[in-house]
Amino acid sequence: RTPKRSEGTMKKAIIILLVIVAACFLCANLNYIMSIIDAMQGGALIPLVIACIIMVARHVVQAMSYNEAFGAVGQKTGLWHNIVLIFSLVFINTFCLFSGATGVAFIIDDAHRKGLDIGTSTSGAILSQIGYFAAVFIISIIGFTTMLIAGTFLLTYTTSPIAMNVVFLIGGLLLAGTLLVLVSFFLLGFYKPGWLVKVFRVVENAINKVIGIAKRHLPKNWGKATAQSFINSALVLAHNPKGAIITVFYAAASALLNMACLIAIGVAFGFDNVAALVAAFSVAAIAVILSPTPQGVGVVEAAIAAILTSAGCSLSVATAIALVYRGIMFWIPFCIGAVLLSQSGFFKAKKDTTTEGKRKDIGWIAGTLVIICAAVNLIMPFMPNVAETYSLLTQWINISNVVGGPLLVLTSIVLLVLGVGLVFRF
Numbered sequence: 001r002t003p004k005r006s007e008g009t010m011k012k013a014i015i016i017l018l019v020i021v022a023a024c025f026l027c028a029n030l031n032y033i034m035s036i037i038d039a040m041q042g043g044a045l046i047p048l049v050i051a052c053i054i055m056v057a058r059h060v061v062q063a064m065s066y067n068e069a070f071g072a073v074g075q076k077t078g079l080w081h082n083i084v085l086i087f088s089l090v091f092i093n094t095f096c097l098f099s100g101a102t103g104v105a106f107i108i109d110d111a112h113r114k115g116l117d118i119g120t121s122t123s124g125a126i127l128s129q130i131g132y133f134a135a136v137f138i139i140s141i142i143g144f145t146t147m148l149i150a151g152t153f154l155l156t157y158t159t160s161p162i163a164m165n166v167v168f169l170i171g172g173l174l175l176a177g178t179l180l181v182l183v184s185f186f187l188l189g190f191y192k193p194g195w196l197v198k199v200f201r202v203v204e205n206a207i208n209k210v211i212g213i214a215k216r217h218l219p220k221n222w223g224k225a226t227a228q229s230f231i232n233s234a235l236v237l238a239h240n241p242k243g244a245i246i247t248v249f250y251a252a253a254s255a256l257l258n259m260a261c262l263i264a265i266g267v268a269f270g271f272d273n274v275a276a277l278v279a280a281f282s283v284a285a286i287a288v289i290l291s292p293t294p295q296g297v298g299v300v301e302a303a304i305a306a307i308l309t310s311a312g313c314s315l316s317v318a319t320a321i322a323l324v325y326r327g328i329m330f331w332i333p334f335c336i337g338a339v340l341l342s343q344s345g346f347f348k349a350k351k352d353t354t355t356e357g358k359r360k361d362i363g364w365i366a367g368t369l370v371i372i373c374a375a376v377n378l379i380m381p382f383m384p385n386v387a388e389t390y391s392l393l394t395q396w397i398n399i400s401n402v403v404g405g406p407l408l409v410l411t412s413i414v415l416l417v418l419g420v421g422l423v424f425r426f
Contacts, residue, residue, distance in 0.1 A: 036327035039320040047268035048324070051261045055328050058257035059086050062132075065250035069128035070111060072243025073233040077114050077124075084340045085110055090330070091337030094295050104129060119229015123186075127233075127244065130182045131251030136285050137179060139255045143282020146275050174289070189227070189234030200227040214424055255285070258329065262304075265325050269317050276311035280304045295334075301326055360425065367422030374415030381408060 040048065063082035070077045077085075085107070092106055104125050111121035188196040204223030211217065219225075237244050259281045266277045280303070287303045288296040301322040308318035 033327075033331060036323045036331065039323045040327065042320055043265065043268035043324060044270075047264045048328075051264040051268065051324075051328050052332070054257050054261040054264060055332065058254050058261065058329075059083065059333060061250055061257060062086050062254040065131050065247050065254060066107075066128045068243055068247040068250060069131060070116070070124035072127060072237055072240060072247060073120055073123045074236055075114075075116055075120070075124075077111060081114070087333055087337035088341045089337070090295075090333040091341055094334060117229060119226045120233060122226060123230055123233035126182050126185060127237075127247060128251075130179065130244075131247040133179050133182070134248050135251035135255035136289065137176065138252050139259065139285050140282050142259075143279050146278045146282075185230050186234045186237060189231040190238055193227070193231045196230060197224055197227040200224065200230075214420065258285075261329055262321075262325050265321050265328070266308075268324075269321050271308065271313050271317055271321060273308075273311055273313070276308055276313070279311075280307040283307060295330055297326075297330075363422050363425045367419045367424075369419075370415055370422060371419035374412045374419055378409060378412035378416070381405070 060079075060083060063079060063086045066082040066085065067076050067079055089106060107125040107128060108118070108121045111124055112118055116124065185196065188199070200223035202223075204218055208217050259278060262281045262284075263274060263277045266272065266274075271277070283303050284296070284300045287300050301319075304322035304325065305315070305318040308321060309315050313321070
C-alpha cells in the first residue's frame, strides 16, 4: 500500500463526506438563512455595506497573520494563498462537531504541500493558532474591561447570569491554558530542548498505541524529528521575535475588525450601545470555541441576543443584529470557502486506476457513509441538539426507528467498527 494511493483514496472519501454533509447542513439551515435575509431588510444600507467591507478586511488581515506566522519560522506561504486558506478553513471547520478541531491539521497539511517539512509546518500552524487564541484572549479582556468601565459586570447583560458567567470564566481559563501549552513548546525548544524531545517521544508512543489498533504507526522517530523542528523554529524566533509579535498583532487586528463588524450592524439597526455590543462580541467569541454546534450556530446568536436584550435592546432588534452578524461573518465566508476550497490544493492527488485502487476507493466511500450514519445515531441519544443539524444524514437509514435506548448505542458502536473495517478493508 503506497502512501500516495492511500492519500488519494482518503481524500476522495473526504470529498464525498463534505458534499453530503454540506448539502444536509444547508438544507437543515435553509429557514435560518432565509430569516437572515429577511432581517437584513430592516437595517440601514450604508452600515451594512461597511460591515461587509469590514468582514473582507478581517479575513485579509487574518491571512496576513498566518503569512507572518510561517515567515517567523522560516518561510512565508503567500498572502493570496493564505486568503484562500482562511476562507477554506471556515468551510472545513463547520463540519467538525467541535469547531476548529480540524483546523490545525488542515494548516499543517497545506504548508507541507507547499514544501515545508512536517515539523516546520507544525511550528508555523501552532504559531498561527497562538496568534488566534491570543487575539480572542485580548478581546475577552477588552470585553471584561468595558463592562467594568460601564459600571456593571456580565450578570447585568444576560437573562441567564449563572450560565453565561460560567461560560465566560471557563472560556477564559481554557484560552489561557491553551496559550500556555502552545507557547511552552517554543520555550522548551529554546531553553530545554532535551525536555521537549522527551515530551514528543511520550506523545509519539501514546499515538502509536492508539493507531496501532488499526495496524498503523507514525513515521520512525516522528517525535524526535518534530521536536527538533520546534527547536529549530524556536531558535529562528529567538533571532526574529518581531515575526511572532507581528503575527499576534495582525491576529488581534483581525479580532478587532470582527468586533467592529458587530458594532456596525448594531448601528445599522439603530442600537448604538457600544459597551453592550463589545460585551456581546466578547462572550460570542468564547462561545464559538466552547460550542458543540458547528461554528457555534444557534449558540452564538442566542448569546448575542440575550446580552443585547438585557442591555435595553428590544428582542426583535437584538435578534436581527445577531442574525445579520452571523450572516455576514459566517455564512458569507462559508460560501466563499466552499468555492475557494478547490483552489487550496488539498484534494490534488495522483489518480490510481488499478483494480486495487478502485477497491480502496469503494472501501473509503462505503466506510465513510457508514461511519457518518453511525456517529449521528450514536450522538443523538446523548446530545440531540448537537446532532440535529446532521439528522438529515440518517433519514435514509434511521436505525432509531428500529432500536432505541442502550440497544441504539450498541448498534451505532457496531456500525462504527464495521465502517472502520470497510475503510481499512479488514
